């Protein structure tokens with residue numbers, strides 16, 4: 001039987017990603033949309049034909065037919081949603097980051113741990129096909145000193161206005177808005193949490209963040225928004241025991257050893273819903289072609305899901321994984337603790353930038369809460 005899904009917060013990201021992904025998942029069925037924007041939910045109603053739409057999130061949580069709620073409000077509005085989910089015993093998927101402030105962490109951990117609901121934070125990258133291949137390659141070859149370089153550099157001018165205002169004018173750093181993704185990814189890859197963090201750069205958007213992990217692992221994140229969006233935003237390079245693993249843009253992985261190239265794989269991506277399968281050079285050229293063609297109207301809207309090259313960063317898989325967790329009554333990997341650690345790491349990274357010094361990180365207190 002299909003699991004019924006209710007959405008709370010149906011803005012740009014949910015409309016472009018979670019809603020179409022749930023709609024095409026054979027194990028899931030859209031039951032209801034909730035958003036404060038009535039024009040938006042009317043549009044979604046016409047397109048997806050849910051049983052109802054509402055502006056009252058309480059209706060979603062008290063609906064006995066709903067098995068899973070997907071929440072994609074902004075991170076300053078999470079706690080009331082989490083409380084309702086616990087009160088009504090509804091399984092809840094919340095978008096990243098878990099929260100903005102230190103003050104939220106302890107109550108959130110206690111709330112979720114005191115309940116029996118399944119709860120997952122939307123850090124999708126570990127669920128991407130490319131990262132699913134990289135982790136076993138890394139585990140097989142990891143020995144001695146390991147250095148990891150992660151590039152995540154976009155183009156700030158292309159963001160939706162509300163996001164641009166939050167980051168550029170209100171100085172809500174991308175370290176908490178976006179780089180939490182990479183903290184979570186590195187924690188997942190290394191099966192550990194960082195012990196030290198140091199941030200140099202401009203503090204808000206363009207930074208270099210160094211993380212020291214146990215077992216002689218050092219990671220550097222080049223995080224910025226001063227690049228051209230036509231060029232692929234993300235790339236990972238792992239060096240360990242005289243081996244190098246390169247992951248390009250979720251579309252290509254190579255492992256180089258003293259025997260030459262030992263592993264090479266290309267992953268599908270899509271442009272305007274058409275499937276593509278290319279070497280990275282062609283992916284870059286297609287990205288540049290798309291960037292040249294972006295219209296003033298698209299720039300005004302600030303979301304590009306229809307025409308931009310879309311790589312598989314694990315968004316479909318993470319929701320499907322959460323469905324399985326509920327079905328099999330198992331425990332989700334990307335849990336409230338992982339969400340809390342990513343947010344706390346971001347807050348420490350910002351503090352490190354402010355103070356201009358490396359800072360120790362210790363998350364053991366979270367285990368005891």
Ligand SMILES: NC(=O)c1ccc[n+]([C@@H]2O[C@H](COP(=O)([O-])OP(=O)(O)OC[C@H]3O[C@@H](n4cnc5c(N)ncnc54)[C@H](O)[C@@H]3O)[C@@H](O)[C@H]2O)c1
Nearest residue numbers: 009010011012013014034035036037072073074075095096
């Ligand atoms: N995982 C990813 O790759 C990824 C990518 C982009 C955004 N995100 C995350 O998704 C979240 C949403 O981002 P967005 O860009 O879609 O923002 P958005 O502002 O477009 O959407 C948020 C929506 O929540 C609605 N909302 C606010 N309060 C509500 C309430 N009380 N009840 C019902 N609806 C309410 C708003 O009306 C809005 O439509 C953020 O946490 C963001 O970080 C994740």
